[in-house]
Amino acid sequence: MKRIFLSASLIFIITQLVGCAGHVRPEAEPPIVGSSVPIPRPEDKLPEKPIEPVAPPAATPHTQAPAAPAASSNATASLVSQARAQYQAKNYQGAVATAERALRIDRRSPEVYLVLAQSYIQLANTQLAMQFAQQGIRYSQAGTELAKTLTQVRDSLAK
Amino acid sequence: MTKRRFLSRSKKPSGNGSFHFKWILLLWVFLGLIVITALILGIWSIYLDKVVREKFEGKKWSLPSRVYSRPLELYEGLPLTPVLFEKELEALGYRTMPTVASSGQVSRRAASSQEVTYEVLTRGFDFWDKREEPQKFTVRIDEGKVASLMDPKGVALPLIRMEPEEIGGIYPNNIEDRVLVKLDQLPPLLGETLLAVEDKHFLEHHGVSPEAILRAMWVNAREGEVVQGGSTLTQQLVKNFYLTSKQSLTRKIPEAIMSLLLELHYTKSEILEAYVNEVYLGRSGSREINGFGLASQHYFRKPLSELNAQEVALLVGLVKGASFYNPWRNSERAKARRNVVLGVMHSENLIDDNQFKTAQASPLGLAAETEASLINYPAFVDLVKRQLKQDYQDDDLRKEGLRIFTTIAPMVQRLAEKAVATRIAQLEKQYKIKDLQVSMVVTSVGSGEILALIGDKNPRFPGLNRALDAHRQIGSLMKPFVYLTALDQPQTYNLGTLVSDDPVSIKGGDGKLWEPKNADNLSHGNMPLYLALANSENQATVRLGMQLTVKAVAKTVKAAGYDGELQQVPSMLIGAVDMSPIEVTNMYHTIAAEGVHTSLHAIREVLNAEGQPLKRYPIELDQRFSPQSTFELQHALQAVLREGTGRSVYNSFPQSLPLAGKTGTTNDQRDSWFAGFSGEHLAVVWVGKDDNSKTPLSGASGALQVWADLMRQLPTQGVNQQAPEGVSYDWIDTATGLLSAEQCEGAMWLPLHNDYKPKESAECKIKTGSEEHWWQKIFR
Numbered sequence: 002m003k004r005i006f007l008s009a010s011l012i013f014i015i016t017q018l019v020g021c022a023g024h025v026r027p028e029a030e031p032p033i034v035g036s037s038v039p040i041p042r043p044e045d046k047l048p049e050k051p052i053e054p055v056a057p058p059a060a061t062p063h064t065q066a067p068a069a070p071a072a073s074s075n076a077t078a079s080l081v082s083q084a085r086a087q088y089q090a091k092n093y094q095g096a097v098a099t100a101e102r103a104l105r106i107d108r109r110s111p112e113v114y115l116v117l118a119q120s121y122i123q124l125a126n127t128q129l130a131m132q133f134a135q136q137g138i139r140y141s142q143a144g145t146e147l148a149k150t151l152t153q154v155r156d157s158l159a160k
Numbered sequence: 161m162t163k164r165r166f167l168s169r170s171k172k173p174s175g176n177g178s179f180h181f182k183w184i185l186l187l188w189v190f191l192g193l194i195v196i197t198a199l200i201l202g203i204w205s206i207y208l209d210k211v212v213r214e215k216f217e218g219k220k221w222s223l224p225s226r227v228y229s230r231p232l233e234l235y236e237g238l239p240l241t242p243v244l245f246e247k248e249l250e251a252l253g254y255r256t257m258p259t260v261a262s263s264g265q266v267s268r269r270a271a272s273s274q275e276v277t278y279e280v281l282t283r284g285f286d287f288w289d290k291r292e293e294p295q296k297f298t299v300r301i302d303e304g305k306v307a308s309l310m311d312p313k314g315v316a317l318p319l320i321r322m323e324p325e326e327i328g329g330i331y332p333n334n335i336e337d338r339v340l341v342k343l344d345q346l347p348p349l350l351g352e353t354l355l356a357v358e359d360k361h362f363l364e365h366h367g368v369s370p371e372a373i374l375r376a377m378w379v380n381a382r383e384g385e386v387v388q389g390g391s392t393l394t395q396q397l398v399k400n401f402y403l404t405s406k407q408s409l410t411r412k413i414p415e416a417i418m419s420l421l422l423e424l425h426y427t428k429s430e431i432l433e434a435y436v437n438e439v440y441l442g443r444s445g446s447r448e449i450n451g452f453g454l455a456s457q458h459y460f461r462k463p464l465s466e467l468n469a470q471e472v473a474l475l476v477g478l479v480k481g482a483s484f485y486n487p488w489r490n491s492e493r494a495k496a497r498r499n500v501v502l503g504v505m506h507s508e509n510l511i512d513d514n515q516f517k518t519a520q521a522s523p524l525g526l527a528a529e530t531e532a533s534l535i536n537y538p539a540f541v542d543l544v545k546r547q548l549k550q551d552y553q554d555d556d557l558r559k560e561g562l563r564i565f566t567t568i569a570p571m572v573q574r575l576a577e578k579a580v581a582t583r584i585a586q587l588e589k590q591y592k593i594k595d596l597q598v599s600m601v602v603t604s605v606g607s608g609e610i611l612a613l614i615g616d617k618n619p620r621f622p623g624l625n626r627a628l629d630a631h632r633q634i635g636s637l638m639k640p641f642v643y644l645t646a647l648d649q650p651q652t653y654n655l656g657t658l659v660s661d662d663p664v665s666i667k668g669g670d671g672k673l674w675e676p677k678n679a680d681n682l683s684h685g686n687m688p689l690y691l692a693l694a695n696s697e698n699q700a701t702v703r704l705g706m707q708l709t710v711k712a713v714a715k716t717v718k719a720a721g722y723d724g725e726l727q728q729v730p731s732m733l734i735g736a737v738d739m740s741p742i743e744v745t746n747m748y749h750t751i752a753a754e755g756v757h758t759s760l761h762a763i764r765e766v767l768n769a770e771g772q773p774l775k776r777y778p779i780e781l782d783q784r785f786s787p788q789s790t791f792e793l794q795h796a797l798q799a800v801l802r803e804g805t806g807r808s809v810y811n812s813f814p815q816s817l818p819l820a821g822k823t824g825t826t827n828d829q830r831d832s833w834f835a836g837f838s839g840e841h842l843a844v845v846w847v848g849k850d851d852n853s854k855t856p857l858s859g860a861s862g863a864l865q866v867w868a869d870l871m872r873q874l875p876t877q878g879v880n881q882q883a884p885e886g887v888s889y890d891w892i893d894t895a896t897g898l899l900s901a902e903q904c905e906g907a908m909w910l911p912l913h914n915d916y917k918p919k920e921s922a923e924c925k926i927k928t929g930s931e932e933h934w935w936q937k938i939f940r
Contacts, residue, residue, distance in 0.1 A: 075235070075236065075316075075318040076233075076235035076236070076318045076319040078318070079318035079319055080319065094776070095289055097776075097778060098288060098289045098765075098776065099289065101607075101778065101779050102233065104606070104607060104779060105233075105604065105606075105607055105609075106233070106235065108605075108606035108607070129778075129780060129781075132780075132781045132782060132783065133781065135783060136756070136781060136783070139787060139884070139885075143885075
């Protein structure tokens with residue numbers, strides 16, 4: 002009996018709201034709610050099973066980016082290491098060329114962007130240095146040392 | 161004594177006196193002739209001496225620029241199939257052997273058609289940044305990617321860089337071609353064989369050898385055929401380098417003088433080095449093959465250092481007559497000549513008995529004769545030349561022997577050519593049409609490097625390069641830039657925002673009404689923004705574009721990378737703009753690379769003939785659109801292929817591979833376009849007719865099919881699904897644009913700016929059925 006009563010209530014409410022359901026957004030206006038009646042979220046309506054919006058799992062599909070497979074990270078790490086050595090030896094053009102090889106393998110590696118940004122600073126190309134620092138920040142995990150270093154590089158260039 | 165007797169006594173006796181006078185006169189004449197001849201020869205020799213030295217000491221040859229592909233870099237996880245890897249090795253001239261013993265060899269062990277292990281010994285190469293030494297490694301390819309990469313001791317290797325493929329050249333007008341070889345790079349066996357066959361006493365004579373002439377006459381008469389020449393190597397060099405091959409006394413005299421002069425001024429090493437680079441050894445179409453360095457590549461697809469005894473013998477045998485002994489045209493004659501040379505090598509103890517017998521019995525071992533074209537990929541090399549001309553004169557490109565390292569990936573180019581050839585032929589047959597044409601540009605996503613370029617349905621035809629020069633209306637390919645303009649205003653628009661697809665009517669400057677219609681001639685009322693794009697609705701797009709303003713959309717198009725003129729009229733919103741495929745690619749690359757613009761380029765580095773770096777073309781980035789708005793746009797472009805105008809794609813692609821793109825069809829279907837990308841590759845295809853006449857092809861039935869044929873074969877990664885910072889997914893009611901939930905009818909899972917999500921929720925009608933949407937399949 003209780004179930005029948007609640008279902009009937011639900012039907013009644015829905016039919017009352019049909020005429021007010023939906024509202025076309027005026028062309029130049031921001032989105033407008035379709036009616037003055039507060040539209041409850043789905044989980045408020047069903048008496049028996051509150052609906053929890055089910056979020057799909059975090060997107061780590063097996064064929065996708067963003068994380069490059071570990072082995073290509075080895076390739077990238079090897080090239081980053083070579084680029085760093087060239088940088089230390091003041092061979093900045095060489096460091097850029099090597100870092101670009103790494104970029105072609107994994108364009109989401111913040112380490113690669115850091116090497117590029119630092120090398121371009123030495124080559125007095127602040128515009129490119131800034132762009133690479135910015136990209137590195139975008140792909141680095143917030144709060145990590147790498148992110149902080151990239152942010153420092155960017156901020157120093159912005160001054 | 162009378163005067164008469166005095167006079168008679170004064171005269172010489174008449175007989176003996178006139179005889180002596182004649183001889184003295186003759187002597188004087190003879191001496192005079194000698195002096196005059198010596199004078200003439202002397203002056204002539206001075207002149208010839210100048211000629212000899214000027215050319216020999218100056219730049220001897222006009223060296224064509226050599227164009228190289230990108231080098232294949234192997235690492236674990238690289239998408240690659242056995243078939244594609246073997247094609248790369250074949251193009252580099254690698255020989256499959258049971259075991260690998262020297263550079264340029266590979267062995268193969270197949271566990272299945274998908275899992276194959278290779279052992280390779282690379283050749284080594286002088287790259288821009290350093291020399292890669294020859295390296296032996298083992299690579300296992302399994303399930304469409306490199307599964308392992310190891311050195312001979314089984315230690316994992318992070319990376320292997322193979323040598324690049326030479327794809328063509330930029331030639332001098334006389335189309336001589338050569339690969340310069342230093343004398344110390346000449347294999348000893350080749351040098352010794354050459355001397356043994358052509359000039360046994362090269363080290364002893366002074367340019368001309370009368371004994372050699374007499375000896376050759378004797379040997380040839382004894383053998384009954386010409387086995388030995390009478391000219392020295394020096395004379396042969398003079399003939400080819402300075403004179404002509406015309407056989408005449410007037411040529412022989414200066415030849416002799418110049419040979420002596422050459423020997424006077426230069427060492428034997430210098431003369432021999434010039435000879436091995438000058439000697440004519442064949443022809444490939446209109447291109448002359450000069451020098452042993454190039455001949456080794458031409459006949460055997462390998463460098464000189466890898467030649468065996470019989471291959472050396474074949475090349476040396478060609479000196480006598482490259483056309484007469486052409487091994488592809490006259491294999492028996494060539495083999496006979498080769499064996500004669502092998503006989504000389506044996507008699508001179510350059511090879512032992514076993515080597516002699518083995519070499520004589522072996523086949524010619526030629527590489528497949530290549531097509532008679534100077535350039536493998538003319539459309540791409542055309543682009544390379546245009547980009548180089550900004551920095552180099554035409555003469556520099558044709559004569560200075562530059563080494564140009566490009567971005568082309570032969571693997572991708574070959575796949576693209578195959579896709580084009582097969583599909584265009586099929587479309588012509590299916591629709592009974594003729595003269596269909598095509599162009600395609602393929603780039604890597606992120607670096608902006610052009611991996612493949614096709615300018616004609618016959619890719620080897622060096623005519624109109626449609627990829628660069630055919631400007632056609634782009635139609636619906638313009639629409640993503642309208643929607644990007646909207647999404648770049650997240651406070652107002654998101655993917656779920658409702659846009660009206662009602663009929664639209666716009667008055668032009670001339671007072672006429674412009675009333676664009678949808679492809680199905682229907683109006684669809686209000687629809688979410690992403691769906692209007694996925695279904696390529698003209699009316700919704702124009703309405704949206706007019707809200708945003710044409711000027712704002714034009715600004716987006718420019719920011720995406722278009723440099724051309726844009727007439728800012730409403731029809732621009734649905735692509736009444738002429739663009740070339742490469743211009744379209746430039747713009748779509750910005751979308752594929754998540755809002756980062758990179759100028760497309762075809763060249764990485766340029767070195768001079770000595771291998772010294774001249775110029776680099778670095779990767780440059782510029783974030784033109786926010787990662788958030790481009791991520792949302794990419795989601796909508798994925799919807800094009802999942803549920804929109806491009807949905808036929810997933811009839812033959814795995815559902816788990818996210819791809820994105822946009823179809824484009826112009827009025828009367830004069831142009832069929834598709835621009836689509838994965839996480840790694842972007843390809844733009846145009847199909848149509850050069851005379852701009854109608855075709856029965858839409859973007860989906862024409863260009864998309866060519867694109868799909870390529871992408872089906874190309875190992876690639878899917879479009880990135882991880883949302884950038886500031887974006888998260890939520891349920892949106894497609895009827896209202898308000899928040900919703902999973903179980904509600906009409907709910908779509910869409911990426912939205914966190915700060916601008918709708919605040920209100922739509923009413924929820926619980927949906928029946930459990931149909932899984934495409935994004936759920938991906939995330940699962």
